[in-house]
Amino acid sequence: MPLTRRDLMKRGAAGVAGATALSSGLYVPRAFAQESDLTIAYNVNLPSFDPTVGLSAVNPTIQGIYQSIFDQYIGQEPDLSMRPGILTDWGWNDDRTKIHMTVREGATWHDGSPVTPEDVVWSLERAGNPDTGNPIQFVWGKIGGFSIDGNVVSADVKEFEPTLFKWMAFLTGYVMPKAYYEKVGADGFEAAPVGSGPYKVDRFERNAFLKLSAHEGYWGGAPAFKSVIIKFVPDASSRVAEIDSGKSQVVFDITYEEFDRLKAKSGLKGVTTPISDIAMIFINDIEPMTDKNVRLAASYSIDKQLLIDRLLDGYGVKIDTLQTPEYSAFDPSTVVPYDPEKAVELLKASGFSTDNPVKFKIQTTRGFKPKDHEMIQAIVGMWRKVGIEAEIEVYEIAKHYELRATDTLAPAAFYNWGNSIGDPATSTGFAMFGPSPHSVWDGQEMIDMIGPLWGEPDEEKRIAGYKAVDKKIAEDGLAIPLLQYVQPIVFSDKVEVTPSVSGAVLPYLMKPAG
């Protein structure tokens, strides 16, 4: 029987209908098939695998992925305290001219070869070479002249850096495989990265997912979840949908409203942890902020707890210095009170009032951090009541970096500062030391106070020095610390999640519940 055009169209339509039914009917159950032991919806994409060079090396959000694949020289507990990593022992000699590091025995790369002292030396030398593009080269370049004796690596100290070993648990402080990297080169490494961390890279689809499998020979013990998929889901509403639909078992960095809703759902749990990110307002040493009364009035008139309660649903910790309670230089005795009456008095002393307000600009991002713009709007409202009229300028975070590097920020600028090693040098030090490209207040008194602390060998004296700096900042209103952020994590009740104060979401710290 000849096939007519009408027949062909009918059969074609039937075929399309069949395919549609197949995709929407038969295929549906496969969407729920267990593809891995654990699926995490991450909030960022992973640009590059090499954790020691380029932009992503200094992106705090990506460190959790790097720490799953690579080992750091020195590890970090969830409470930010240091623990052995690839190095089991480390320290200075008495006059701080040499360091010694003992390399762990029994650690292996994902290809099965052992992690050696040569790997550690090569990694440190590469990190200290300015031509490799390591953004933290300014730290790593302070040691050199490495020598190996058995499992102990020694090095000469070219310039004393008190935080050297803390950096070994921080940005770019990762041990890389010398032999493998030299064999495959940078491109080969990106295509098939090899680390010594708890998970091996199985597959990577840029902007989509990273598939990991357990490194069974991991020195810290094999991971509980043998297969992990990290989905890159930068859109917060899509991350909510991921956990809501059961397609991911762990999500984080969602709105607090969604966190409260999701954790109340059957089959889901939630945990919030104060992390090492703080919200603050930089004060620039330009008019009218050169007037101490104005600075202090701006500081005293902000009800931080109200911001936390009303805007962040109570998820936040009020801070009065650039240190959070987990940081080594946290001093609870330094307090900046909420005192709007005092603010009015101070402004009056400088000739300002609600009828004749002091005027300046405050810059902020919108949506870069939770309720950033709303927080500044609320603060501007609080300021208005005491005699401060601030104009809000919204900019992108990239613009903030540019303005800060060129010291051209407005008199006040909102920012979030992360410091997952909790050292005061990497918070107060870099934020308030005039010559640092990240500082905004360039006053000489800060330079004089912080300057000697960079090379201070006595740790107690160094920490005490930073506490004094923080007290001075509070007394003079040189910056306005606002709050410590709280990280919301929602997860399936079949998973046990251990959050980390660093904010890194680590599959290695997760295990099946019960």
Add this chain to the structure above:
Amino acid sequence: MTALRAILTRALMTAITLFGVAVIVFVVIRVAPGDPIAMMLPPGASDDDIAHLRALYGLDKSIVQQFFIWLGNVLQGDFGTSISIRQPVSRIVLNRLPATLELSLLAMTIAVLFGGALAFFATRFRETPAETGVDIINGIALSVPDFLWGLALILLLGVAWPVFEISGRISPSLDPQFSTQFYLLESILRLRLDVTLDLLDHMLMPALALALPLAAVIAQLLKVSLKETMNQDYVMLARTKGFSESHVISHDAFRNALLPTLTLTGIQLTFLIGGTVIIERLFSYEGLGNLAIDAVINRDLPLIQGIVLLFAILFVGINLAVDLLYTVLNPRLRHG
């Protein structure tokens, strides 16, 4: 000779357009706020460190010098190296382009089928409540932007009635080992039904979100065009021959009504590809759009330039293809 001149003129115009795009993009992204070096500055960086980083990424020269160095390299096929991904830009964008093209073409197919069907239905039942119903559907589809359709689809077909995947392009459990990045096309050609269905599972929601507003535009324009055509003499003749109304629409009116729609659809395709930027982000789809947002966030200047130039080439190519197709389909142009 006239045709050759027309082709040469068109080619010259294309080259001028692309050069213009290259200049504008290069200048705009350099004067726009945000310095990539400032974003990667270590806390203790000295002026020397900053200068070293600038030199490392070729940003220490004047904008004019940077432009001509970049243009010279582009003409040799070298689009530079991505600052954030640290791989050749050409490799990165060409790897991601097929994903965006497949998504766009799937969306376009859905839009054409859906819009065409609506127009056909409204014409067949013109001046009845059914036509009003189609107008209402069109109005809704047009008034909601694609990213809101995306969110609505995620809530409806991803969460409430979880039929489709919410994120990605292919399931991590599937490693097709294809020789190209045109996964959908290659899976069909290789008869890998498992991969095809998995891809559709991931692509249908973003494609639908992109397609709905365009489908409404197509439906509206085609409906108007069909209505006009239905009053032409040759259509009346067909009716008098005793053909059914559906037959008359599909066999006699459709082809001539298609021409104005085709031109607009071609232009709309470029908007649709532009729409992939937000939709790909929403659905974590691994295409050029998603990549573009990261490139902008990271102020990855070489990558932004590469992506925008590629988009420009695509747009110019699509417009050229539409012109050619219009010539083929329009007998007056074909024979004149």
